[in-house]
Amino acid sequence: MxxxxxxxxxxxxxxxxxxxxxxxxxxxxxxxxxxxxxxxxxxxxxxxxxxxxxxxxxxxxxxxxxxxxxxxxxxxxxxxxxxxxxxxxxxxxxxxxxxxxxxxxxxxxxxxxxxxxxxxxxxxxxxxxxxxxxxxxxxxxxxxxxxxxxxxxxxxxxxxxxxxxxxxxxxxxxxxxxxxxxxxxxxxxxxxxxxxxxxxxxxxxxxxxxxxxxxxxxxxxxxxxxxxxxxxxxVPIHDKYIGGEYYFQNSEEEGSIAYHLYKEVHKDELSVLKKQDRRVFKIEECLFNNKIKSLRDAVVTFIVGGCIRRMQDRQKNVVLRKYSFIIHTEQAKAAHEWQESIIDAIVEKLLQESRENSPLFHRLIQDAYANLEKSIELSPLMMPGLPEVVLETKKALDEGHIMITKVNSEKDVNQLLDTSGQLKLRTPLNIFIGGQILDRGITIGNLIGFYYGRRPKTFQQDTVLQHSRMYGARPIEDLTVTRFYTTSDIYSVMQRIHQFDSALREAFEKGKHDKGVVFIQKDANSQIIPCSPNKILLSETTTLKPKARLLPVDFKIRPKTHVQKPVAAIDTIIGNYCKDSSNNPDPFMMDVSDVVEIINHIGTTFEEGHLWNKKAYIASLEYLTALPKDKMLKGKVWVIIRRDRDISREKSDGRLENSPDSYQEKGLAKDIAIDIPAIVLLKQKGTAAGWSGSPFYWPVLVAPKKMQTVVFANHLFAD
The missing domain is CATH 3.40.50.300 (P-loop containing nucleotide triphosphate hydrolases)
Structure with missing residues (x-):
C-alpha cells in the first residue's frame, strides 16, 4: 500500500x-x-x-x-x-x-x-x-x-x-x-x-x-x-457539459432554448428512407414531397443554422468554424446509399432553386429561419436579418460548402478521421450518413443537427445512449441552432433511459449507493419480486423517484359510444368516497384496488396505438401503496379530483400537452404525497381541439416523498 x-x-x-x-x-x-x-x-x-x-x-x-x-x-x-x-x-x-x-x-x-x-x-x-x-x-x-x-x-x-x-x-x-x-x-x-x-x-x-x-x-x-x-x-461534470437533462428535461420547459430542440419525425418517413420505392416517393420531388418533410426540413435548417453561426463568428472576428449534421436511421449499407442519393438531390435542387431565385427556395429558407429565430432570440446572440441569411445560404450552395459522407465499414478509417481521431470536418457544412461506426462512440465536432431513427430490437442503455453523439461540451451559441429529429416513440424511449441513468447517478452523488436502486418486476402471479438487472431492456423501464410525476401523453380518446360507460363507472367509484360534486373537492384517501379499477376504466377510453404503459402505471401504484409501515396508510392513495377541464391535446406550438395539472395541483399533490402516492384525476370535457368531444379522465400519479428510487422492468410484466 x-x-x-x-x-x-x-x-x-x-x-x-x-x-x-x-x-x-x-x-x-x-x-x-x-x-x-x-x-x-x-x-x-x-x-x-x-x-x-x-x-x-x-x-x-x-x-x-x-x-x-x-x-x-x-x-x-x-x-x-x-x-x-x-x-x-x-x-x-x-x-x-x-x-x-x-x-x-x-x-x-x-x-x-x-x-x-x-x-x-x-x-x-x-x-x-x-x-x-x-x-x-x-x-x-x-x-x-x-x-x-x-x-x-x-x-x-x-x-x-x-x-x-x-x-x-x-x-x-x-x-x-x-x-x-x-x-x-x-x-x-x-x-x-x-x-x-x-x-x-x-x-x-x-x-x-x-x-x-x-x-x-x-x-x-x-x-x-x-x-x-x-x-x-x-467523473466530475464540467460546466459546459450538455447531456440528457438538456435534451429530455429542459426541452419540456417553455421559454428555454432547449424547448425548440426536438422536432417530431413521422414513422412513415423512416420507412421511405429504408429503400427506394417510386410508388411511394419520387426523388425528383424531394423539395416539396411531404413523405420526407422532416428530413428536408432538417437538412435545410442545418444549412441555414450553420450559415448563421458562421455569420456570428465573422461578426466577432473569430475563426469561422465548421459544422456537422448526422443522419442515423439504419445499419444497412443499401439504406445509406439511398439516403445519400436523397440528400444529394435535396442539396442539388436547392442550388438550382437558389440560382433561379425561386419562391420555393425563399419559402424553405424562410421557414428554417423562422424556426431558428425562436431559440436564437432567447440568447444574447446577434440574429442576422433574413436577406443576409438568404445571401449567405446562396453562397454556401454556390461555393460547395456542403459535403455529404457515408460513414460505414467500407470507408478507410484514415479517410474519415482527423489527427485528433475525430471525424474530419472537411468543408464548412458536413452531413454524415451513419452506419456501424456511429454506434461505437466516435467523436464528431460542432454537431448542430441529429436525425435519428435507429430502432434496435432491444433498446439498451449502452447502445441507444452511445448513439447520442449530440452529448458533450457544447457552447450555448451552437445550442441555439441545434435541432434533434426523431419519432415520438423513440424520443419517449430515450427520455425513459435518461430518467434511469439519472437515477443511478443521483444515488452516487447523494451517497445513497449503499442502499442502491431497487430493480423489480412482476411475476406470473402478479407478485412484485426482485429483477436481475442484466435482463432489463432500458426502453421498457419505469423509473420512480420521490415526488416524480407519471402520466399518459400522446393518446387519443375513442368515440362517445365507447367512452360514456367507463366514465360513468369512474364517477360512481369516486362518488362512493366523495359526495362533494363541485369542481374542486378536498383531497381524500381511496383504496388502491379502487384506484386500479379507475385506471383500468381509463385505459378502455384510449384508442389503440398509444404509448401509455398501463401495466407499469398500475404496478407503480401497487408497489408505492405497499411501502408504508403504518397499517392505516398501507394500500391507500391520496386522490385529488378536478372537474370541468378543457385542455387541448396539443399546445399552441404544436407540441403534445404533457402538463394537464395546474401549478397549484402539482404543489398540492406533492404536499400530501409523503408516505403514500397521490393521484390527480382531471375530468376533461373533451371538447377542446384534438379530442373526440366526449368527457374523459386524465390521471397524474405523484410518487411519495418517503420512498427509495425504484426501477420497474416493464417488459417482464405478466399479462
Whole structure:
C-alpha cells in the first residue's frame, strides 16, 4: 500500500500542465489510483470510473494513467470497442496527449495489431497498448505478453476497459454474440490471473446496472444478491457539459432554448428512407414531397443554422468554424446509399432553386429561419436579418460548402478521421450518413443537427445512449441552432433511459449507493419480486423517484359510444368516497384496488396505438401503496379530483400537452404525497381541439416523498 501518492511525477505533471485539470478532476484521479493500489480489482470486481456520455471520461482516464505511471505502474492496456475507427481514435488521442514524453523516450504507444519488434531499451520505458475487444486482437495481446516478451508480465500492469458495458463482463441478450463475448471476457480474465501485478479499471457512462444495487434486497422473503464493482469514482461534470437533462428535461420547459430542440419525425418517413420505392416517393420531388418533410426540413435548417453561426463568428472576428449534421436511421449499407442519393438531390435542387431565385427556395429558407429565430432570440446572440441569411445560404450552395459522407465499414478509417481521431470536418457544412461506426462512440465536432431513427430490437442503455453523439461540451451559441429529429416513440424511449441513468447517478452523488436502486418486476402471479438487472431492456423501464410525476401523453380518446360507460363507472367509484360534486373537492384517501379499477376504466377510453404503459402505471401504484409501515396508510392513495377541464391535446406550438395539472395541483399533490402516492384525476370535457368531444379522465400519479428510487422492468410484466 502507498500511503501518499506522488502527485509531482513527470507524467502527471506533464499532462496536468498541458490540460489544466480542475481541482475536482485531480481529486477524482488521485482517489482512483489510490484505490487501484490499495484494492485487488478483478474482471468481476473491477474498479469503476463512471462518467456521463461525452463528458470527459477519456481525458480523466488518461490522467489516471499518467498518475499510475508515476506511482509504480509500468504498462497500461486500453481495451476499446471492436471497431477500427474507435481504436484508431484512442491511439491518436494517446499519441497526442503524450507526444513530448514519447519523443523523449519515456513512453512507447502501440496498437497491438501493428506491434513492431520491441527492443529491451523500449521495454524499459513506460508502455501503452491499444487492444480492441475482438478475438484476433486478444490472441495477439496474449501472444505478445506470454510468448514474445514474457518479461512484460513481471511488470505492474493496469488494464483500462474503455466504454465498458454488458459485453465486457459476458452479459448479452443476443445468443449469437454470446460465445464470442464470453471468449473475450475469458481472455481478459485469463490474462489477469496469470499476471500478479495487474489492476482492472472499467470506464463507462452506461453502467451495467448490477453495481448500484444493495448487497441484497428481500421482497416477499425472496433475497436477491447482485455483483458490484469494488469501488466507483464519478467523473466530475464540467460546466459546459450538455447531456440528457438538456435534451429530455429542459426541452419540456417553455421559454428555454432547449424547448425548440426536438422536432417530431413521422414513422412513415423512416420507412421511405429504408429503400427506394417510386410508388411511394419520387426523388425528383424531394423539395416539396411531404413523405420526407422532416428530413428536408432538417437538412435545410442545418444549412441555414450553420450559415448563421458562421455569420456570428465573422461578426466577432473569430475563426469561422465548421459544422456537422448526422443522419442515423439504419445499419444497412443499401439504406445509406439511398439516403445519400436523397440528400444529394435535396442539396442539388436547392442550388438550382437558389440560382433561379425561386419562391420555393425563399419559402424553405424562410421557414428554417423562422424556426431558428425562436431559440436564437432567447440568447444574447446577434440574429442576422433574413436577406443576409438568404445571401449567405446562396453562397454556401454556390461555393460547395456542403459535403455529404457515408460513414460505414467500407470507408478507410484514415479517410474519415482527423489527427485528433475525430471525424474530419472537411468543408464548412458536413452531413454524415451513419452506419456501424456511429454506434461505437466516435467523436464528431460542432454537431448542430441529429436525425435519428435507429430502432434496435432491444433498446439498451449502452447502445441507444452511445448513439447520442449530440452529448458533450457544447457552447450555448451552437445550442441555439441545434435541432434533434426523431419519432415520438423513440424520443419517449430515450427520455425513459435518461430518467434511469439519472437515477443511478443521483444515488452516487447523494451517497445513497449503499442502499442502491431497487430493480423489480412482476411475476406470473402478479407478485412484485426482485429483477436481475442484466435482463432489463432500458426502453421498457419505469423509473420512480420521490415526488416524480407519471402520466399518459400522446393518446387519443375513442368515440362517445365507447367512452360514456367507463366514465360513468369512474364517477360512481369516486362518488362512493366523495359526495362533494363541485369542481374542486378536498383531497381524500381511496383504496388502491379502487384506484386500479379507475385506471383500468381509463385505459378502455384510449384508442389503440398509444404509448401509455398501463401495466407499469398500475404496478407503480401497487408497489408505492405497499411501502408504508403504518397499517392505516398501507394500500391507500391520496386522490385529488378536478372537474370541468378543457385542455387541448396539443399546445399552441404544436407540441403534445404533457402538463394537464395546474401549478397549484402539482404543489398540492406533492404536499400530501409523503408516505403514500397521490393521484390527480382531471375530468376533461373533451371538447377542446384534438379530442373526440366526449368527457374523459386524465390521471397524474405523484410518487411519495418517503420512498427509495425504484426501477420497474416493464417488459417482464405478466399479462
Amino acid at each position: 502507498i500511503s501518499t501518492l506522488d502527485m509531482k511525477g513527470s507524467f502527471f505533471t506533464y499532462l496536468n500542465e498541458k490540460n489544466k485539470y480542475s481541482v475536482e478532476m485531480i481529486k477524482c484521479m488521485e482517489r482512483t489510483v489510490q484505490k487501484l493500489l490499495d484494492t485487488e480489482t478483478t474482471l468481476d470486481r473491477p474498479g469503476m470510473l463512471l462518467g456521463k456520455i461525452q463528458s470527459g471520461k477519456t481525458r480523466t482516464f488518461l490522467g489516471v494513467m499518467s498518475l499510475a505511471y508515476d506511482n509504480g505502474y509500468d504498462v497500461v492496456i486500453i481495451l476499446t470497442k471492436g471497431t477500427k475507427a474507435l481504436s484508431q481514435q484512442t491511439l491518436e488521442r494517446l499519441k497526442a496527449e503524450f507526444k513530448d514524453l514519447n519523443e523523449e523516450d519515456k513512453i512507447q504507444i502501440f496498437d497491438i495489431m501493428v506491434l513492431p519488434t520491441l527492443t529491451r531499451y523500449e521495454r524499459h520505458q513506460k508502455l501503452a497498448f491499444v487492444v480492441k475487444k475482438e478475438i484476433r486482437n486478444m490472441d495477439r495481446f496474449h501472444q505478445a505478453f506470454f510468448e514474445t516478451y514474457p518479461d512484460l508480465i513481471d511488470k505492474k500492469i493496469l488494464i483500462i476497459d474503455d466504454e465498458a458495458d454488458f459485453a465486457s463482463i459476458g452479459f448479452t441478450n443476443k445468443k449469437d454474440e454470446e460465445p464470442e463475448i464470453k471468449k473475450i471476457a475469458g481472455k481478459i480474465d485469463e490474462f489477469r490471473q496469470r499476471v500478479e501485478g495487474c489492476s482492472f479499471l472499467q470506464v463507462t457512462a452506461t453502467p451495467y446496472s448490477l453495481y448500484l444495487q444493495p448487497e441484497d434486497i428481500a421482497i416477499d422473503s425472496e433475497v436477491f444478491k447482485p455483483i458490484k464493482p469494488i469501488f466507483t469514482e464519478l
